[in-house]
Structures are given as structure tokens and as C-alpha cells.
Amino acid sequence: MATLKITGLQVSVDDKPILKGVNLEIKAGEIHALMGPNGSGKSTLAYALAGHPKYEITGGTIEIDETNVTELDANERARLGMFLAFQYPVTIPGVRVADFLRHAVSNRRDPDRKEGENLIPMREFRKELKERMGELGMDTEFARRYLNDGFSGGEKKRMEILQLAMLKPRFALLDETDSGLDSDAVKVVSEGVNRLCGPDMGVLIITHHERLLEFNKPQFTHVMLAGSIVETGDASLAAELHTNGYAKVRERHPEEAAEETSEQEESLASV
Amino acid sequence: MSTASIPESSLAAGFTPEVFEEFLQTRDEPEWVTQARRDAFELYQEKLAEPLDQEEWKRVDLRAFRPGKFQLRDDSFDAGNLGTLMLDRADFAGSVVHVDSHYARGSASEELKVRGVLFGDLATMLREHGDTLRPHFATRAVQAGTDRFSAWHAAFWTGGTVLYVPTGVTIEEPLYSLIGLAQAGATDFSHTLVILEDDAEATLLEETSSATSDAPGLHVGAVELLVGRNARLRYVQLQNWNSKTWHFAHQSGRVESNGSLQWTVGGLGAKMAHIHQDVHLDGRGAEGQVNGVTFATDKQLISYYTQQTHHAPDTRSDLLYKDVLRDKARCVWRGMIKVDEAAQQTDGYQRNDSLLLSSTARCDAIPGLEIEADDVRCTHGATAGRVDVExxxxxxxxxxxxxxxxxxxxxxxxxxxxxxxxxxxxxxxxxxxxxxxxxxxx
Known part of the structure; x- marks a missing residue:
């Protein structure tokens, strides 16, 4: 069974340590929720897993199955099945959704494909794209638009889910995919994720709301504080955090809470 | 480059008075054409003694340029191996091919002839249709006296594609013109002349190409686009010389009342290119759209000096240039919108965006406005940036x-x-x- 294994992961941004040894194992078919207050390192974990060059891995390993991907760049990880749904999807003017996705899908399905080599056949691709768009309630006209250019917040998030559906990754990291969406949009996104979740895909949902988790029930909930995962529980932990906030968590983990405070003071002092 | 690498021609290298006289001997053309050349050559020598306009030339370094190393050919040399991106990829109503500044081959559909369209090479056309063409040739759009390059061109032009479309005639299929350079040290002094009479419509696609990647070449060219009332012209020039070619050009379009000119330039090749591009909106309601795509790599320098001049009310001009630069390439764009006092209610727009793919590439974009009317809308902008890492x-x-x-x-x-x-x-x-x-x- 496919496994994403994160061991002792330490990550710095601009020489500032953010993650201080994260351990996490996600198996295909599982839904994990990662929660935590702002600045605790959730998005850093997502970017580091995806392979953003600014997020420097200073210790630990990331493995997909038995393959150590720690040193691989983002595109190699993507071809092996890593997928990050961005909190703030990037606009690429002049690049049509369909062209972009056709290249992406071709690389994902043929990880050894080199630039300029055959893309997946147009007919097959169009048919599939049209079906996936239909399932997400997207107008097929979107395929001709420029990637995220002039899209509303909800349209951008839906585009992320469309890409997820087309690329069929083994591990999907959803970084605040529910933020900035009204409840109808959250529902559409959740249904999309639900449809895609299955025995072949593991999911990490990063959120500090509970809305997405209502639709996509996690088997595991992890709480991050000051760059470490301090607690792991089941869906009820997510519900508890939603009701009571992080005060209780901080009480239970005074060491990390203190670190969190000193970091905040530090960042305030540097302003 | 040694002169020994230049193949035999009856003409010596360079552009001296002796070469000019020899050159005239090789030409079989009407007296008025010869006289125009003599006048232009005189101007050329005067202009050579004068400094170039600093506003236009200060960012273009000509120190390495040696005109004396280039040589006019007195014959046509049809290299079959010109690389072309457009020919054979579509149906054209007609085509004209020039190599080393001389007409090499061409075709025009019977239908064009029947409808009174003239399409062919300039030397032949001026001999056979001088009465029709003379009022338009080098009189209204590109004139010899502008600077040393225009004078040089006017003295030594040898070929060029002519398209004349009579009143009310629409040509649906595009026409095609290929300008090639083949021999080392060869020159191209081609003169493109397009005349659309009132209510006419046509599309001319032109591309330049070198037969080899390493033969030095020189283009001193002119393009004249004359668009009549209610006429519509689409003109494309794709400059795709090899990286050893110098490219200097005066290109000018004039649009009469309610006429429309859509002009696309592609700047891909050349060692150094400088294009002086003018759009004159002469009649009420005239419209000019200019599209530019430039991709400079290695040590290329591609430079544009563009002017959009509104002479009449209710005219619209819209220029959009996009440059991509890599390696140590440089782009220069100096743009100007001019609005005459009479040209009220005009709408002028110019914009240049540059994308830098390396830290050693450089782009200078300088937009400008000169407005004498008081009720106009003119906007301009320029951006330059690196590829966004996100x-x-x-x-x-x-x-x-x-x-x-x-x-x-x-x-x-x-x-x-x-x-x-x-x-x-x-x-x-x-x-x-x-x-x-x-x-x-x-």
C-alpha cells in the first residue's frame, strides 16, 4: 500500500527554523487533518512536501513508498504522485487551462516524458477533461481560459480540485482549500474531494476551520504547535478544537506554547 | 571576416561614389527612378557627415558596424535552402521571393490580374506600371531625406514586393513575400510598397530569412503601407535573419479616413536590428493597431523607435509590444504618441512589456506623449520583470x-x-x- 512517510522533518525559511522535526505517516485511503493556530507551520509543511525551493529541508526525510524524495525537485515529486492544492493558486496569463493540464497529465502518466515528446492524445484528453469538469459543475468554457486569470476565489479553488481530479495523485495536500469560500463552494469542493478519495489516494487536509472536515471525515487529526505535531487523535479532536480553540492544547503543551509566544514576540520585534 | 569569402560580383564592396556609378550601370529603369537615386545618393553623403539623431540612436551602438564589408549583388541568386516558417503552410493568392535583394521567383493568381491587382517585384512594377505607382513610391510614407539610412536605401534599393489593390477589391487569401539573404556579405535593400485604394482589403505576410546561419548580411530596408478610405490592410513582417545580419529599416504606414491598418512585427533574428516604425492616422476615424513580438537571445540587440501620429479627429491607435530576452540580449523600445492640434477625440495607446529570462539581459522601454489637442485619451505603459518563481x-x-x-x-x-x-x-x-x-x- 502506498505510503507517504515523513520522518524528523526540519525546515527553515530564510535560515529561520520553522518545522522542528515533524513525523507523519499517511497511507493511501486515509484522510488526515492537520490543524493548528496561524503561524504554527502547517503551510510550511505543505510547501516543503511539495518541494518549494524557498523551504529548505535541514533535517529528516520525505519518502513516497520506499523512495526518498527529500532531494527531488517539485516536478519529480509531482510525477511520483505528490499533489499540493494551493491556498493561493497562482495565475499564469496567456496559458490556457487545457494546454497546461494536458502537459501536466502527460507528465504524470508518463513520468519519463521529456519536453517536446508526445502529449496524451487530444481526443482522449478532452473527453476526460469534459467529464471531470461536469462532475465539478464547471463550465467547459473554463478549459479555454487562461490559468486562474480573472478567476474568482471559488473558481480558483475549483480549478485546484479539477487538477487533482485529472492528475490522480497518490497523496493530495489540501492547503486551506476551504478558506475564502462560501458554504456552497465548500460543499462543491468537498464533494469533489470525496469523489476522489478512495483506496488509491491519501489526503492531508490543512485547515483551521472545521467545515471541510464535516464533509470529509478524517480518520486522524494532528495538531501542530510551533513547528511540531503535538497531538494526534481522531475526528473528535478536530471537533473539540473547533469548539474550544487551542487554549487547552497550549495548556497541555506548555513548552511548545512558550516557544510559540517567544517566536511571535521575535517577529513583532523585527517589524 | 575576410573579403576573400565574398563571391564574385561585378560590383565592388562598399557604397562609395564609384560603386554607386557602377551600380547605376547595372540598372535598367526609367529616368525618373535613376534621378531619384542620384538625389538620394547625394543626400546619403550629406547625412553621413551629420551625426545621427541622439534621441533615436543613443542606445544603439554602431561602432562595430562596417558598411564597407558588404557588397551589392548585381544578379539574382536563388538559394533553394531559405528557411521559411510560412511558405508551404497555407494557400496564398500569390507569392514573391527575393534573394540578395533581387527578384528570384513569384506567382500571382489569374484572378488577381483580372481584378486589376498588381503584385510583384518593385523593379519590374515600376517599369511596367510607373504611372500608377510613382505617386506613391517613396513620396508619402518613407522619404529619402529622413536620415542616412533612408537616403542609403533610396539610392541603392534593388527589389522589394509591391502590392497594389484597386478601389473596392477584396483579396480574401493572404499574399506572401519572402526576403532572403544567401551569400556571405550580401545586402538586402528591399522596399515593400503596399497600396490599398479606397474600400480595398488585403493581407500581406512577409518574412525575412537567411540561407545559412553564419553568412554576414545587411538589410537596409523600407516598408510603405498606404491604406485608403475604408480600406483594411493586415500586414505582417517576421524578421528572422541569422545572427550575423544587421537590420536597419524605415517602415511607415498611412491610413486615410475610416481605414484600418493592422500591423504585426516579429523580431527574432539579426545581430542588431533597428526599426523606425511610424503609423500616421491621416483621415477622420482612421485606425492603426500595432502588434510586436520580440524574442532576443545571446548578444542580440533589437531596437524599435515607434511613432503613432494622430493627424485627424476620431482616430485610434493601439500599440502592444511584448519582448522576451535571454542571455545577454538587449531590447530598446522608444515609443511616441503624437496628437496634432486638430486631432480631437482621439484614442492613443501604447504599451511595452518585457520578460527577462536571465539577469544579464536588459530592456530599455521609454514611452512618450506629445499632445497638442485638448480633448483626447492617450495612455501608455511599460513593464519589465523576471519570470515569477511562484x-x-x-x-x-x-x-x-x-x-x-x-x-x-x-x-x-x-x-x-x-x-x-x-x-x-x-x-x-x-x-x-x-x-x-x-x-x-x-
Whole structure:
């Protein structure tokens, strides 16, 4: 069974340590929720897993199955099945959704494909794209638009889910995919994720709301504080955090809470 | 480069008075044409003694340029191996091919002739249709006296494509013109002349090409586009010389009342290119759209001096240039919108966007306005920036390699301007040219 294994992961941004040894194992078919207050390192974990060059891995390993991907760049990880749904999807003017996705899908399905080599056949691709768009309630006209250019917040998030559906990754990291969406949009996104979740895909949902988790029930909930995962529980932990906030968590983990405070003071002092 | 590498021609290298006299002996043309050449040569010598306009030339370094190393050919030399991006890829109503500044071959459909359209090479056309063409040739759009390059061109032009479309005639299929350089040290002094009478409509696609990648070449050219009332002209010039070629050109379009000129320039080749491009909106309601796609690599310098001049009320001009630069390449764009006092209610727009793919590339974009009317809308802008690393990362997260991502971003950058071009062949050609320059599929 496919496994994403994160061991002792330490990550710095601009020489500032953010993650201080994260351990996490996600198996295909599982839904994990990662929660935590702002600045605790959730998005850093997502970017580091995806392979953003600014997020420097200073210790630990990331493995997909038995393959150590720690040193691989983002595109190699993507071809092996890593997928990050961005909190703030990037606009690429002049690049049509369909062209972009056709290249992406071709690389994902043929990880050894080199630039300029055959893309997946147009007919097959169009048919599939049209079906996936239909399932997400997207107008097929979107395929001709420029990637995220002039899209509303909800349209951008839906585009992320469309890409997820087309690329069929083994591990999907959803970084605040529910933020900035009204409840109808959250529902559409959740249904999309639900449809895609299955025995072949593991999911990490990063959120500090509970809305997405209502639709996509996690088997595991992890709480991050000051760059470490301090607690792991089941869906009820997510519900508890939603009701009571992080005060209780901080009480239970005074060491990390203190670190969190000193970091905040530090960042305030540097302003 | 040694002079020994230049093949035999009856003409010596360089552009001295002796060469000029010899050159005239090789020409079989009407007296008025010869006299115009003599006047232009006199001007050329005067202008050579004067400094160039600093405003136009201060960013263009001509110190390495040696005119004396180039040689006029007195014959046509048809190299079959000219690389072309457009020929054979579509049906044209007619085509004209020039090599080393001389007419090499061409064709025009019978239908064009029946409808009174003239399409062919300038030397022949002036001999056979001088009465029709003389009022338009080098009188209204590009004049000899502008600077040393225009005078030089007017004295030594040898060929060029002519398109004359009579009143009310529409040519649906595009016409095609290929300008080639083949022999080392050869020159191209081609003069493109397009005349659309009132209510006429046509599309002319022109491209320049070198037969080899290492033969030095020189282009001192002129383009004249004369658009009559209610006429519509689409003109494309894709400059795709090898990287050893110097390219100097005066290009000018004039549009009469309610006429429309859509002008697309592609700047891909040349060691150094400087184009003086003018659009004159002469009649009420005239419209000019200028699209520019430039991709400079290695040590290329590509420079444009563009002017959009509104002479009449209710005129519209819209210029969009997009430049991509890599390696140590440089682009210069100096743009000017001029509005005459009489040209009220005009709408002028100019914009240049540059995308820098390396830290050693450089772009200078200098927009400007000179407005004498008081009720106009003129806007301009220029941007320059590096490829956004977040865009690259996003694409890489979807499985694209860094190169693939960069290429896609570059193509997207150009897409915004190619979207404005209605001719599919031109869009495809520009895509192909960009792909080739990026090295995709090699």
C-alpha cells in the first residue's frame, strides 16, 4: 500500500527554523487533518512536501513508498504522485487551462516524458477533461481560459480540485482549500474531494476551520504547535478544537506554547 | 571576416561614389527612378557627415558596424535552402521571393490580374506600371531625406514586393513575400510598397530569412503601407535573419479616413536590428493597431523607435509590444504618441512589456506623449520583470519541468499579443518561431 512517510522533518525559511522535526505517516485511503493556530507551520509543511525551493529541508526525510524524495525537485515529486492544492493558486496569463493540464497529465502518466515528446492524445484528453469538469459543475468554457486569470476565489479553488481530479495523485495536500469560500463552494469542493478519495489516494487536509472536515471525515487529526505535531487523535479532536480553540492544547503543551509566544514576540520585534 | 569569402560580383564592396556609378550601370529603369537615386545618393553623403539623431540612436551602438564589408549583388541568386516558417503552410493568392535583394521567383493568381491587382517585384512594377505607382513610391510614407539610412536605401534599393489593390477589391487569401539573404556579405535593400485604394482589403505576410546561419548580411530596408478610405490592410513582417545580419529599416504606414491598418512585427533574428516604425492616422476615424513580438537571445540587440501620429479627429491607435530576452540580449523600445492640434477625440495607446529570462539581459522601454489637442485619451505603459518563481513552482507542482514551465510562461506572455492577430497562420507561425527559439523539440 502506498505510503507517504515523513520522518524528523526540519525546515527553515530564510535560515529561520520553522518545522522542528515533524513525523507523519499517511497511507493511501486515509484522510488526515492537520490543524493548528496561524503561524504554527502547517503551510510550511505543505510547501516543503511539495518541494518549494524557498523551504529548505535541514533535517529528516520525505519518502513516497520506499523512495526518498527529500532531494527531488517539485516536478519529480509531482510525477511520483505528490499533489499540493494551493491556498493561493497562482495565475499564469496567456496559458490556457487545457494546454497546461494536458502537459501536466502527460507528465504524470508518463513520468519519463521529456519536453517536446508526445502529449496524451487530444481526443482522449478532452473527453476526460469534459467529464471531470461536469462532475465539478464547471463550465467547459473554463478549459479555454487562461490559468486562474480573472478567476474568482471559488473558481480558483475549483480549478485546484479539477487538477487533482485529472492528475490522480497518490497523496493530495489540501492547503486551506476551504478558506475564502462560501458554504456552497465548500460543499462543491468537498464533494469533489470525496469523489476522489478512495483506496488509491491519501489526503492531508490543512485547515483551521472545521467545515471541510464535516464533509470529509478524517480518520486522524494532528495538531501542530510551533513547528511540531503535538497531538494526534481522531475526528473528535478536530471537533473539540473547533469548539474550544487551542487554549487547552497550549495548556497541555506548555513548552511548545512558550516557544510559540517567544517566536511571535521575535517577529513583532523585527517589524 | 575576410573579403576573400565574398563571391564574385561585378560590383565592388562598399557604397562609395564609384560603386554607386557602377551600380547605376547595372540598372535598367526609367529616368525618373535613376534621378531619384542620384538625389538620394547625394543626400546619403550629406547625412553621413551629420551625426545621427541622439534621441533615436543613443542606445544603439554602431561602432562595430562596417558598411564597407558588404557588397551589392548585381544578379539574382536563388538559394533553394531559405528557411521559411510560412511558405508551404497555407494557400496564398500569390507569392514573391527575393534573394540578395533581387527578384528570384513569384506567382500571382489569374484572378488577381483580372481584378486589376498588381503584385510583384518593385523593379519590374515600376517599369511596367510607373504611372500608377510613382505617386506613391517613396513620396508619402518613407522619404529619402529622413536620415542616412533612408537616403542609403533610396539610392541603392534593388527589389522589394509591391502590392497594389484597386478601389473596392477584396483579396480574401493572404499574399506572401519572402526576403532572403544567401551569400556571405550580401545586402538586402528591399522596399515593400503596399497600396490599398479606397474600400480595398488585403493581407500581406512577409518574412525575412537567411540561407545559412553564419553568412554576414545587411538589410537596409523600407516598408510603405498606404491604406485608403475604408480600406483594411493586415500586414505582417517576421524578421528572422541569422545572427550575423544587421537590420536597419524605415517602415511607415498611412491610413486615410475610416481605414484600418493592422500591423504585426516579429523580431527574432539579426545581430542588431533597428526599426523606425511610424503609423500616421491621416483621415477622420482612421485606425492603426500595432502588434510586436520580440524574442532576443545571446548578444542580440533589437531596437524599435515607434511613432503613432494622430493627424485627424476620431482616430485610434493601439500599440502592444511584448519582448522576451535571454542571455545577454538587449531590447530598446522608444515609443511616441503624437496628437496634432486638430486631432480631437482621439484614442492613443501604447504599451511595452518585457520578460527577462536571465539577469544579464536588459530592456530599455521609454514611452512618450506629445499632445497638442485638448480633448483626447492617450495612455501608455511599460513593464519589465523576471519570470515569477511562484509561477514556475506552481507549474512544477503539476509535473512540468523547470524548462517546460518557463517555456509555457514565455508562450503565455506572447499569447496576449498573438490573441490580437486574426490570421491563424500568423499565430501558428509566431508560436513555431518562439518554440524554435526556445529550442523545444530539438
Amino acid at each position: 509561477q514556475v513552482f506552481y507549474a512544477m507542482c503539476r509535473g512540468l519541468t523547470e524548462y517546460e514551465a518557463m517555456h509555457m510562461i514565455v508562450q503565455g506572455f506572447f499569447q496576449i499579443v498573438t490573441d490580437r492577430i486574426p490570421v491563424e497562420l500568423v499565430r501558428d507561425t509566431l508560436d513555431k518561431a518562439v518554440e524554435r527559439k526556445l529550442g523545444i523539440g530539438e
